[in-house]
Amino acid sequence: MTSNPIIVWFRRDLRIADNPALTEAVNSNRPVICLYILETETDRDLGAASRWWLHHSLNALSEDLKGIGGKLILRTGQAFRILDMLIEETGADAVYWNRRYDFDARETDSAIKADLTQREITVKSFRANLLSEPWMVKTKTDNYYKVFTPYWRAAQDSIDTTDPLPAPKSVPHYSKELKSDPIDNLALLPSSPDWGSKMRPYWTIGRAGAETALEDFLAGPVSDYPDDRNRPDKENGTSKLSPHLAFGEISPKQIWHACKRDLDKARKFLAEIGWREFSYVLLYHNPKLATQNFKSDFDAFAWDNDEDKLRRWQMGQTGYPFVDAGMRQLWETGWQHNRVRMVTASFLIKHLLIDWREGEKWFHDTLVDADPASNAASWQWVAGSGADAAPYFRIFNPFTQGEKFDPNGDYVRKYVPELRHLPNKFIHRPWEAPKLVLLEAGVKLGENYPNPIVDHKFARERALAAYKATRE
Ligand SMILES: Cc1cc2nc3c(=O)[nH]c(=O)nc-3n(C[C@H](O)[C@H](O)[C@H](O)COP(=O)(O)OP(=O)(O)OC[C@H]3O[C@@H](n4cnc5c(N)ncnc54)[C@H](O)[C@@H]3O)c2cc1C
Numbered sequence: 001m002t003s004n005p006i007i008v009w010f011r012r013d014l015r016i017a018d019n020p021a022l023t024e025a026v027n028s029n030r031p032v033i034c035l036y037i038l039e040t041e042t043d044r045d046l047g048a049a050s051r052w053w054l055h056h057s058l059n060a061l062s063e064d065l066k067g068i069g070g071k072l073i074l075r076t077g078q079a080f081r082i083l084d085m086l087i088e089e090t091g092a093d094a095v096y097w098n099r100r101y102d103f104d105a106r107e108t109d110s111a112i113k114a115d116l117t118q119r120e121i122t123v124k125s126f127r128a129n130l131l132s133e134p135w136m137v138k139t140k141t142d143n144y145y146k147v148f149t150p151y152w153r154a155a156q157d158s159i160d161t162t163d164p165l166p167a168p169k170s171v172p173h174y175s176k177e178l179k180s181d182p183i184d185n186l187a188l189l190p191s192s193p194d195w196g197s198k199m200r201p202y203w204t205i206g207r208a209g210a211e212t213a214l215e216d217f218l219a220g221p222v223s224d225y226p227d228d229r230n231r232p233d234k235e236n237g238t239s240k241l242s243p244h245l246a247f248g249e250i251s252p253k254q255i256w257h258a259c260k261r262d263l264d265k266a267r268k269f270l271a272e273i274g275w276r277e278f279s280y281v282l283l284y285h286n287p288k289l290a291t292q293n294f295k296s297d298f299d300a301f302a303w304d305n306d307e308d309k310l311r312r313w314q315m316g317q318t319g320y321p322f323v324d325a326g327m328r329q330l331w332e333t334g335w336q337h338n339r340v341r342m343v344t345a346s347f348l349i350k351h352l353l354i355d356w357r358e359g360e361k362w363f364h365d366t367l368v369d370a371d372p373a374s375n376a377a378s379w380q381w382v383a384g385s386g387a388d389a390a391p392y393f394r395i396f397n398p399f400t401q402g403e404k405f406d407p408n409g410d411y412v413r414k415y416v417p418e419l420r421h422l423p424n425k426f427i428h429r430p431w432e433a434p435k436l437v438l439l440e441a442g443v444k445l446g447e448n449y450p451n452p453i454v455d456h457k458f459a460r461e462r463a464l465a466a467y468k469a470t471r472e
Contacts, residue, residue, distance in 0.1 A: 005031040005090050005174050007083065009097040011105075013128050013248035014061045015207040016068065018164035020126035021096040022171075031174035033090060034065055037083075038076040038186050043104035044290075044372075047365035049334045050246075052196040053205060055188035057247050060206025062183075070171030073180040080112055090176065093121050098128035098248070101280050102372040103287030131159045131252050131277055134284035144285050146387040151281065152274040164254045199368070202333045203243070210244035214258055217241070218266070222259075226268045232326075232337035233410040239269070240335065242369035245276065252276070279377035282387055290360055290376035298385035300470045304353040312453055313348050314362055316416070319445075319452035321428055322402030323347045325415040332415065334368035339405050345382040346396040351459040353466060356383035384467075392467045395460050402428035418442075418449050 006025040013019055014036075025032045036058060046054065062072040075082045083095060095116060100109065113123045127133055137145060137155045145151030190196050204212065217239040221228065228237035244250045252273050259266035283289045293299055312318055316327035326340035336344065341363075348359045360379040364370045380386025384394075406412060409427030413420040419427060421441035426433035430443055431452055438445065445451050 002093055003030055004093040005033050006094040006096060007033045007035055007086060007090075007092045009079075009083070009095055010034065010036045010061065010072075011097060011100055011248075012246070013098040013251075014057045015210075015249050015251070016061070016064045017167040017207065017211075018128070018251040018254050019098065019167075020128050020165060021098045021124070023165045023168060024124060024126070025094075025096050026168040026171055028094075029172060030094075032070065032171050033073060033086065033092060033174050033178065034070050034171070035073045035075065035082075035086065036061075037079050038074070038181075038188075039079050039108075040076065041078050042108075044364075047367065047370045048190060049199075049366050049368045050370050051188040052190060052199065053203075053243055053247060053334070053368045055183060055186070056203075056205035057249060058183060058186075058188075060208070060249075064167075064207055065171065068168055068170050069173055071174075071178075071180070073178050074183060074186065076181055076186060079108055080115070083112060083116070086178075087116075087121065089178070090174065094124070095121060096124045096126070098126050099133075100129070101134055101284050127160075128251055129248050130280055131155070131256060131273070134277075134281045137281070144281055145278070146282075148275065148278050148388050151278050152271060155274065155277060159256065160253065164251060164257050198332060199334045202335070203368070205243075205249075207249045210241065210250035211254075213239060213241055213244065214250060214255060218258055218261070222266055222269055225266075229268070229272075230339045230405050232329075232340050233406045233408065238338065242371075242374075243335070243367075246369045246371045276371075276374055278388075279371075279373035282377045283373035289380065290364075290372065291357060293383075293385040294380050294387050294389075295385050297470060298383065301355075302353075302466055302469065303355040305355055305358065306352070309352045309453060310348075310354055310358055312450070313344070313352060313354070317450050317453075318347065319431070319450040320347065320398040320402075321409075321412040321416050321419055321430065322406060323398050325406075325412045328415040329411075330363075330366050334366065336367070337411075339401075340411075341378065342382055343396045343398055343401045345379060347398055349383050350392075350395045350463040351398070351454055351456070353463065356380065356385065393464060395463055397456065399428040399456070416449070 006028060008022050008025045016022060065072050086092065116123050132155055136158055137151060139145055221236040228234050231237045241250065255273060256270065259270055286294060313327060316324035318324055323344050326336050326344040330336040345359055348354050349356050356379045360375055363375050377386060381389045384390060384392030402412065409424050412427050419430060422430060422433065422443060423437065426437060430445060430449065443449055
């Protein structure tokens with residue numbers, strides 16, 4: 001048996017618990033080198049908010065590894081070259097990793113695996129970030145599922161119900177000192193301006209923060225989740241686990257396992273984890289999910305990609321308070337509530353007739369949970385161009401959605417403070433408020449808060465006509 005070191009290549013699995021690649025390496029009793037590569041020359045760079053999160057998450061992983069005798073080595077460059085250099089430097093004869101599923105990453109991993117295997121370097125890959133592999137759950141006709149409900153019914157039968165792996169107690173040390181790029185050299189944090197520091201108070205980044213968020217959520221809010229999940233005004237209505245999942249600080253298996261204590265109570269919540277799994281099925285089978293309509297009849301859609309309107313949507317200046325609150329929540333915290341994501345996305349696509357891909361790009365750049373599968377699949381879902389999508393003609397009304405899901409206007413008041421003195425009756429539709437009411441609330445439409453960027457009724461009819469035109 002060899003005593004050469006094993007490289008564990010961390011990617012979107014920045015945790016020490018339930019990390020099969022790490023555990024397998026540790027169990028071999030050979031020295032373990034823990035590596036993270038900030039990959040260059042990839043098809044799609046990480047968005048700015050994701051880079052910010054990554055900085056803190058790597059710091060947290062580094063501390064966790066230190067606590068069990070390991071050390072995180074950071075390098076920047078092409079994965080292929082970095083691995084090559086490290087193998088040369090250390091005599092490692094095995095590389096372990098947990099699988100990833102977007103096309104670019106899969107191509108990279110397959111090429112590396114083929115090359116290393118040919119050079120008699122062992123490569124082992126593991127399932128760690130999904131409950132079941134995207135190719136596993138098949139229909140009776142041996143196809144992948146394109147509709148969520150039957151998918152999730154079938155998927156639950158194939159879920160691996162073994163316990164999640166505990167964090168290793170110690171990592172066998174690799175004795176030679178290895179060069180590691182100082183984290184600041186990775187330049188992941190924004191500098192001028194430093195918009196990252198305003199997001200910091202909202203999050204406890206890293207494995208420990210993820211585990212606490214899960215525990216706290218299961219200790220209470222999960223009971224009201226079926227109703228509260230639609231209420232952006234309720235601080236703990238949802239788990240806010242998405243960025244932790246996106247970076248693999250916690251695994252879906254850990255979540256599933258924790259929910260087993262009371263599966264009935266957690267059923268709705270677990271179904272959302274199911275949507276994440278389903279999104280990965282769609283991405284795996286449709287590598288261009290972020291750029292290509294799943295339903296090709298949408299290719300003929302006559303988008304009106306107006307730069308100024310896109311900018312106003314991005315900045316939360318549309319004149320529709322619920323939409324603006326959502327876009328400003330995103331800017332302020334790096335996250336946006338799911339109900340609001342559906343409304344803001346629908347507004348961009350249907351009220352402004354801007355191509356869903358512009359919205360996908362903005363979310364990719366600004367969300368701390370930006371995920372190659374969930375983001376693309378969800379944008380296509382809202383657009384109506386996706387698998388099992390909302391029909392295009394379902395056009396969310398941006399003010400009645402606000403009245404239903406933010407009935408007292410608390411969410412709007414938090415993120416659109418210039419409207420905070422408006423009475424509830426007008427908080428979601430300030431343009432209907434009498435002049436005196438506006439005056440008393442200090443709101444000057446067109447001056448300190450915009451008039452609606454487009455009339456709702458007109459926009460709705462225009463969107464339906466544009467859709468109809470694609471079918472003629
Ligand atoms: C236009 C649009 C873009 C989106 N982009 C992303 C994205 O980039 N990354 C992302 O993780 N989610 C995305 N979502 C899905 C969803 O909005 C977020 O997962 C959710 O808001 C995260 O908050 P939470 O962790 O509190 O969710 P919870 O309600 O607590 O749900 C638990 C977990 O289930 C998963 N989940 C929940 N809803 C969905 C869903 N509809 N689709 C897929 N997975 C889901 C997430 O991993 C989430 O953390 C998007 C939705 C829309 C409408």
